[in-house]
Amino acid sequence: MALIVQKFGGTSVANTEKILGAARKAIREVKAGNQVVMVVSAMGKQTDALISLANEITDRPNTREMDMLLSTGEQVTIALMAIALESLGHKAVSFTGAQIGIHTDKTYRKARIRSISTDRMENALKEGRIVIAAGFQGVDDDLNITTLGRGGSDTTAVALAAALKADRCDIYTDVDGVYTTDPRIVPEARRLERISYDEMLELASMGAGVMHSRSIEFAKKYNVLVHVRSSFSDGVGTLIGPQPERESAPACGLALAKDETRLTVVGVKDQPGVAMRLFSKIADAKIAIDMIAQSSSAEGRTDVSFTLQSEDAVKAREVVDSFVKEEGDGALGYDFDNNVAKISLVGLGMTKQTGVAQKMFHAISEAGVNIHMIATSDIKISALVGRDDAVNALRAVHEAFALHCEPTPEELEVESASACETPETAPFASGVSPKLLNQLAGMEDVVVEGIDLDSDQARVTLYSLPDRRGLAAEVFDRVADGRVIVDMIVQSVGRDNQANITFTIPRNELEAVSAIANEVCEKYKSEGCRAEIDAKVSKLSLRGSGLRSHTGLAYRMFRSLSASNVNVSVISLSERSVGVLVDEAHGQAGLNSLKAEFSEESL
Ligand code: ADP
Ligand code: ASP
Ligand code: MG
Numbered sequence: 001m002a003l004i005v006q007k008f009g010g011t012s013v014a015n016t017e018k019i020l021g022a023a024r025k026a027i028r029e030v031k032a033g034n035q036v037v038m039v040v041s042a043m044g045k046q047t048d049a050l051i052s053l054a055n056e057i058t059d060r061p062n063t064r065e066m067d068m069l070l071s072t073g074e075q076v077t078i079a080l081m082a083i084a085l086e087s088l089g090h091k092a093v094s095f096t097g098a099q100i101g102i103h104t105d106k107t108y109r110k111a112r113i114r115s116i117s118t119d120r121m122e123n124a125l126k127e128g129r130i131v132i133a134a135g136f137q138g139v140d141d142d143l144n145i146t147t148l149g150r151g152g153s154d155t156t157a158v159a160l161a162a163a164l165k166a167d168r169c170d171i172y173t174d175v176d177g178v179y180t181t182d183p184r185i186v187p188e189a190r191r192l193e194r195i196s197y198d199e200m201l202e203l204a205s206m207g208a209g210v211m212h213s214r215s216i217e218f219a220k221k222y223n224v225l226v227h228v229r230s231s232f233s234d235g236v237g238t239l240i241g242p243q244p245e246r247e248s249a250p251a252c253g254l255a256l257a258k259d260e261t262r263l264t265v266v267g268v269k270d271q272p273g274v275a276m277r278l279f280s281k282i283a284d285a286k287i288a289i290d291m292i293a294q295s296s297s298a299e300g301r302t303d304v305s306f307t308l309q310s311e312d313a314v315k316a317r318e319v320v321d322s323f324v325k326e327e328g329d330g331a332l333g334y335d336f337d338n339n340v341a342k343i344s345l346v347g348l349g350m351t352k353q354t355g356v357a358q359k360m361f362h363a364i365s366e367a368g369v370n371i372h373m374i375a376t377s378d379i380k381i382s383a384l385v386g387r388d389d390a391v392n393a394l395r396a397v398h399e400a401f402a403l404h405c406e407p408t409p410e411e412l413e414v415e416s417a418s419a420c421e422t423p424e425t426a427p428f429a430s431g432v433s434p435k436l437l438n439q440l441a442g443m444e445d446v447v448v449e450g451i452d453l454d455s456d457q458a459r460v461t462l463y464s465l466p467d468r469r470g471l472a473a474e475v476f477d478r479v480a481d482g483r484v485i486v487d488m489i490v491q492s493v494g495r496d497n498q499a500n501i502t503f504t505i506p507r508n509e510l511e512a513v514s515a516i517a518n519e520v521c522e523k524y525k526s527e528g529c530r531a532e533i534d535a536k537v538s539k540l541s542l543r544g545s546g547l548r549s550h551t552g553l554a555y556r557m558f559r560s561l562s563a564s565n566v567n568v569s570v571i572s573l574s575e576r577s578v579g580v581l582v583d584e585a586h587g588q589a590g591l592n593s594l595k596a597e598f599s600e601e602s603l
Contacts, residue, residue, distance in 0.1 A: 002167040003125070004029050007039040007135065007157035011174040012231035013077050014044035016084070022231065023084040025172065026130050030090065037121060037131045037164065039157040040081055042073025047136075047150070063108035067137075067147045071097070074134035074153070081132045092130040095120065097137035097145070102156065104138035104146045105442070110286055111138055111146035112214075113155070114442035116163040133160060154215035159443065162222035169219070169226045171211070176230035177238035178203075178210055180403035181254040186395055188404040192252065193236075193412070196244040199252050199346050201545060201575045202380050206290075206344035207257030213575065214444070216240065217546040221447060244348050246411050250356045251347035251401050256394050259310040260290075261338040262373065262384060265320060266303045267331040274327075275304055275568075276558045281319050283555040287312045288548055290342070291375035291382055292571045293492030295500050301331060305373065305492050307384060310338055340372060341390035344382040345397060351378050354483045358476035363400035365470035369393045374472060374491035374501075377574030381489070446550040448598045450543040453591040455584060457487065458510045459537045459570070460517050461502040464528040467493045475501055478516045484509045488539070488572045488579060498527070502570055504581065510535055537569070538587030540594060541579040548573045560597035566590040 006029070008022045026036045041047075050069050054061040078094035085092035101117030124131050135153025138146050148155050154171060161169035178200065179189040195203075197220035204213035210228065219226050219240060229237030245252060268274055275294075282289055287308055295303040308316055317336065324332045343364075350356045360381055364371055369392060373384035385393050398404065465471055472491055479486060489503045505513050510533070517531040540561075547553055554571075557578055561568055566589060570581040582590050 002034045003037070003164055004034050005037045005039060005157050005161040005164070005166045005169045007153060007169070007171045008041065008231060009153065009171075009173045010041045010044050010046070012172050013040055013081070016080065018231070019077070019080050019084050020088070022172065023081060023088055025231075026085065027088060027090055030130060035125045037125070037133060037160055037166070038081060039133045039135045039153055039160060040074065040077040041135050041153040043077055046073040046076070064144060067108045067145050070147050071134070071137040071145045074136055078132045078134045085130055085132075090130055091128055092132060093124045094132040094134075096134045097156070098139035098143065100133050100160075102138035102159070104140055104148070106140045106144070106146070107286055108146055110149045111140070112442065112444040113138060113148070113159050114444070116159060116443065118163050121160075121164065148214070149212070151209065151212040152214070154212035155218065158215040158218040158224050158226060161224045162218050162443070166224070169224050171226060171228045172231040173210065173228065174231065175210065176233060176235040177228050178208075178240070178253075180252070181394060181398055182208065182210075182256065185256065185391055186398050188398065190404050190406065192238050192245050194239040194241060194243060194245050195252055196242060196348060197240060198379060198545070198576050199244060199348060200240045202344070202346045203253050203255045205549060205575045206255035206346065206380065206382065207342065208253065208255040211240070213549060214546070217444070217575075220545050246407050247349055248411060249347060249407070250349045250353045251345050251403065253346055254394060254398055254403065255344045255346065256390060257309065257342040257344070258387065258390060260307050260340050260342045260384065261310045261313040261316070261336055262305055262307050262340050263313075263316055263320060263334060263336045264303050264305040265324070265332065265334045267301045267329075267333060268304050269329070270300050270302050273562050276555070276562050277327075278304065278320070278323050279558060280555045281323055282316065283551040285315055285319050286551050287316050287319070288551050290548065290573060291373050291384060292573060293373055293375065293490045294569075295492050295494035303492075303494055307340070307342060307373065313338055337372075339387050340384050341387045342382050342384050343390060343394050343397060344380050345401070346380045348379055350381070352485075354485050355480035357381050357486060357489055358473065358480040359400055360397050361473040361476055363396040364393045365473040367392045367396035368469065369396075370467070370469040371472055371491065372493055374489055375572065376489040377572045377579065378487075378577055380574055446544060446546050446553055448542050448544040448547075451591065451594050451598060452541050452543065453587050454539040454541070455587055456507050457504045457537050457539050457581070458507045458513075459502060459504050459534040459581060460513055461500060461532045462517060462520060463500050463530050463532065464498045465501060465520075465524055466527050467497050467499045471499060472501065475520055478520065479503075479505075479513060482509070482512045482516065484513055488570050488581065490570055490572075504537070504539065504570070507535060536584040537581050538584045538590075539579050539581055540587065540590045541577050542594065542598065543577050545576055547578050548575050554578050556597055557594065560593045561590050564589050564593040566593070
């Protein structure tokens, strides 16, 4: 007998007819001899409706009371689902988050799961009942109701699957799988047969709303196979597991985050510790920031830009405002742009191929769109563009990478060997190590899989380029012609409307790339372009999962480096890695300090 967790999202339970449809899907599994735990969301757009009600009263509602309010949406669905199952002749029981025993921390509206007690669910299953759990909610140590963040029912489902050591976790939704990009925006998008945990985590974290990114952290950590499928048809769906669909492809998908805000703190003293104080305040406010860029240093000061989701913008501006006041430094200020969107290309294959960034920037430029900011990590490239341009840019990049094309049977065959099979080991066994599980305080605590020092890097920075469409494409066209694998790329636009582009390359490519950099500078000499080449840099990186969205982690990395007097010049952030560029002379000291800082969480 297998144990299956089935999750039904809002549209899949939008009315009583659909609730009965979902109930029948559960009954089908029971008839096949399986045990079923259902996780359900609020009906239709009920969560939005509840938020609007509160906002009719105030735009700053108390967060504890918001969680009290929002949790009612799921409570309605669980009761109706139990009533539906009983009406169809099956024993069922509904549980709220508190009744199942989902214990969380106290961060209202973004609570993280600490533990799940499975006894009550297991007893109900033994009695032959279908268990129905409310998604998206838990309870803290003082029995206050908490919620896990918008879209959090996916996280409840995968976390329950992990805690119950379920055989499968099926996510039923209104699309028939994970697509190369949102099929509602790009109709040519293609359903993927499967996708790896790392790729799905990055896509979800960058805005692909089909899965809550934290659910994929759980799936990867506890090796839960997740199947995304349609509530309304019987297709094969998409399997999220350890393997990618094709390793040979540079990219598997594209995410669009429509509502982004860029914040720039201007006039930051270029000294170790100042930027760190800023990031620590943002991390304390549990705001996950994404693209980070520093513009060139003039008179010992730089501008630090970063992006975040617009829903956090009010809070972030308050944080920055208090930072500026506390530093008591007349030259400090900030500005923001809340009319931007972010496009992110994701794929495990891009780590091994040249020209991927160039192709993306080229496609965006050909679509007539200017790129405001660029940031990369090992398996993703993000470009910030004007919100009105975002869909055009998204379509153009999708087309350029031929993401709509089905893989050939040969491409699939080579890599499909173990992909769709259930791992031979039980779900927990090949995920996180038992040693680590015992050490950690909470199920959702971050895991650092490794800390690396790469001393084979060189940095190239082009300062004062004109901020115009096609510029990044031009620079990386030339680099790609030389077949050089570029690693970290950061582009930002400074106050003077001039762009700076920094990227790193393997040190043995330095000569060729220096020549290219000098050619570019020669062309834009009249604009004041200058190239800076540093052959003595090292990259320090943390590997793991959930590294970006666990907001305190990057901050701890910066703090630990700053305490050892290691200055950080370029930062790349993603869910599976955080990389920083440091002086080669400080590489080893930096590595030692990170090893000491993260010894508890490291495998
Ligand atoms: P649910 O209510 O079932 O949780 P969501 O609305 O949260 O459903 O997620 C499903 C939606 O995600 C789809 O309707 C689709 O518009 C959107 N989406 C965004 N990116 C993707 C993608 N890469 N693949 C499939 N759907 C996507
Ligand atoms: N009902 C919650 C929301 O709309 C949780 C979920 O559906 O996953 O965000
Ligand atoms: Mg959802």
